[in-house]
Amino acid sequence: MPITVQFxxxxxxxPEYQAPLAAAFAEAGLDIAMTPEADPATVDYVxxxxxxxxxxxxxxxxxxxxxxxxxxxxxxxxxxGLTQPLCRMVDPALxxxxxxxxxxxxxxxxxxxDQHIRHQDGVxxxxxxxxxxxxxxxxxxxxxxxxxxxxxxxxxxxxPVTGWSRTPKEVPGLRCLAGPAGLEAALDxxxxxxxxxxxxxxxxxxxxxxRIARMAxxxxxxxxxxxxxxxxxxxxxxxxxxxxxxATLDVFRxxxxxxxxxxxxxxxxxxxxxxxxxxxxxxxxxxxxxxIRRGEAGEPFLYRVDRARGY
Amino acid sequence: MPITVQFxxxxxxxPEYQAPLAAAFAEAGLDIAMTPEADPATVDYVxxxxxxxxxxxxxxxxxxxxxxxxxxxxxxxxxxGLTQPLCRMVDPALxxxxxxxxxxxxxxxxxxxDQHIRHQDGVxxxxxxxxxxxxxxxxxxxxxxxxxxxxxxxxxxxxPVTGWSRTPKEVPGLRCLAGPAGLEAALDxxxxxxxxxxxxxxxxxxxxxxRIARMAxxxxxxxxxxxxxxxxxxxxxxxxxxxxxxATLDVFRxxxxxxxxxxxxxxxxxxxxxxxxxxxxxxxxxxxxxxIRRGEAGEPFLYRVDRARGY
Numbered sequence: 001m002p003i004t005v006q007f008x009x010x011x012x013x014x015p016e017y018q019a020p021l022a023a024a025f026a027e028a029g030l031d032i033a034m035t036p037e038a039d040p041a042t043v044d045y046v047x048x049x050x051x052x053x054x055x056x057x058x059x060x061x062x063x064x065x066x067x068x069x070x071x072x073x074x075x076x077x078x079x080x081g082l083t084q085p086l087c088r089m090v091d092p093a094l095x096x097x098x099x100x101x102x103x104x105x106x107x108x109x110x111x112x113x114d115q116h117i118r119h120q121d122g123v124x125x126x127x128x129x130x131x132x133x134x135x136x137x138x139x140x141x142x143x144x145x146x147x148x149x150x151x152x153x154x155x156x157x158x159x160p161v162t163g164w165s166r167t168p169k170e171v172p173g174l175r176c177l178a179g180p181a182g183l184e185a186a187l188d189x190x191x192x193x194x195x196x197x198x199x200x201x202x203x204x205x206x207x208x209x210x211r212i213a214r215m216a217x218x219x220x221x222x223x224x225x226x227x228x229x230x231x232x233x234x235x236x237x238x239x240x241x242x243x244x245x246x247a248t249l250d251v252f253r254x255x256x257x258x259x260x261x262x263x264x265x266x267x268x269x270x271x272x273x274x275x276x277x278x279x280x281x282x283x284x285x286x287x288x289x290x291x292i293r294r295g296e297a298g299e300p301f302l303y304r305v306d307r308a309r310g311y
Numbered sequence: 312m313p314i315t316v317q318f319x320x321x322x323x324x325x326p327e328y329q330a331p332l333a334a335a336f337a338e339a340g341l342d343i344a345m346t347p348e349a350d351p352a353t354v355d356y357v358x359x360x361x362x363x364x365x366x367x368x369x370x371x372x373x374x375x376x377x378x379x380x381x382x383x384x385x386x387x388x389x390x391x392g393l394t395q396p397l398c399r400m401v402d403p404a405l406x407x408x409x410x411x412x413x414x415x416x417x418x419x420x421x422x423x424x425d426q427h428i429r430h431q432d433g434v435x436x437x438x439x440x441x442x443x444x445x446x447x448x449x450x451x452x453x454x455x456x457x458x459x460x461x462x463x464x465x466x467x468x469x470x471p472v473t474g475w476s477r478t479p480k481e482v483p484g485l486r487c488l489a490g491p492a493g494l495e496a497a498l499d500x501x502x503x504x505x506x507x508x509x510x511x512x513x514x515x516x517x518x519x520x521x522r523i524a525r526m527a528x529x530x531x532x533x534x535x536x537x538x539x540x541x542x543x544x545x546x547x548x549x550x551x552x553x554x555x556x557x558a559t560l561d562v563f564r565x566x567x568x569x570x571x572x573x574x575x576x577x578x579x580x581x582x583x584x585x586x587x588x589x590x591x592x593x594x595x596x597x598x599x600x601x602x603i604r605r606g607e608a609g610e611p612f613l614y615r616v617d618r619a620r621g622y
Contacts, residue, residue, distance in 0.1 A: 107415030259433030
């Protein structure tokens, strides 16, 4: 008898997840029948996401676990009839994806690749040889798991990396600064600034005109953190005057970024559509498969939500 | 009395090297007067490049060394009156610059950055989340100093890297293959192929139609090695049919690449103007300064050319 899994994360995610989940189940040696629709009384596990297709979990009488596809479960924990074990997603690919996005875009700006990508016009522009990484100071604002991992990956490529955090931290390979005075020092002369801070009342508009003015002239800003960390008007003004050369932005105050927003048309801005740290179907599918394997083996689930705390 | 240095590498290089050399001399604590023109009898050191402004070194009677800016000295050793010690350039930045170019372009293709760089048109294209690096096999053809360094940098970013060389080599962190059968296996399913082979009769047109067909459909080719390693017609055909997604090429059979060459206008090709492994003025200037410091201290010069061998 195959294990019955209902994919109740919604029809938009089904095409993205169907094949990776099937592959992960096969890899884990699980015999699974998975469908978007099922008789609730026959379902062994539910794969879910906020906004998914189940509104009442009470009829899922033999369901051993509800496996959420995202890390956040604040829109799931309160759903009607949900008494089954609930597991959130901790995708090991998230940090790796962020490191790849940050290193890729730092190198892209460092190497001046855009001029070649955009101007395939027969002109041999070899007049501007880029410096090497060890001559290009990079500053990471935020030294949580993502900021520390990005900083260390850049340091391994020889970039001199300064990391800043609100409270003092030590990250091997980085010059680490902290607090308000440390922030000014961290920005002084930085040629690339990467924002990976959490969004709080203190960090909103943290990168403002005065702080941009501390960076090296012609510098680059990369924001894969949170949109409101940057004072958008100050950023555009700095790009207009050439104070900054370019900004690559992955997060915005409103997403999707409205088509009329000045970031879209600005030659000094590259908009990427919140792709830096997305859940990846193959790695997330392996986490789902591992939890089903655990459920079948009677082992404790990974990332099980504590309902008293709500996460 | 300052040390007199004549910058005789030609007027084109003077603007690029004047400031970096001055900075390197200051860093080394050297008191130096440097000019493009000087009375030969007063010159202590000559900074030179093939095609430079001195045709007869005989009048440079007190010159302690001729310091070449490039690695190759085949157009220098035979110059009239050149009996002074001659040193070639070994720029430590060359390998680093190559690693940065290769890693930057692998990540650029891996992340699909071009679609965002080229299409800032208000459309939020977040449908295509890239895989993570550990799901993107990369193959490096050539495991010399450059190929090994690039492969290891990519492996540190989690790419599964296969390296191939004519004769067997071992590079930690890479799956290493060798010989003709190894070449086929190295290309099987590769999503990115980087060419860093020397150009020989055996390697000319090495990446031909049959070998491209072994790569993963929709793969990428990056060539910072030598232009003739690729069969250009086969490459264009593979791009036209979508067999390959993109090629980023830094080297060509004719350089500068002629404006009418089909590579320029092809949407699947990015031409970069031989920038992957250029000598960098700041690091090369430090090598020059170090050799002058050695000359003044009576220590042996670095990279001194053995005239009997010619290099």
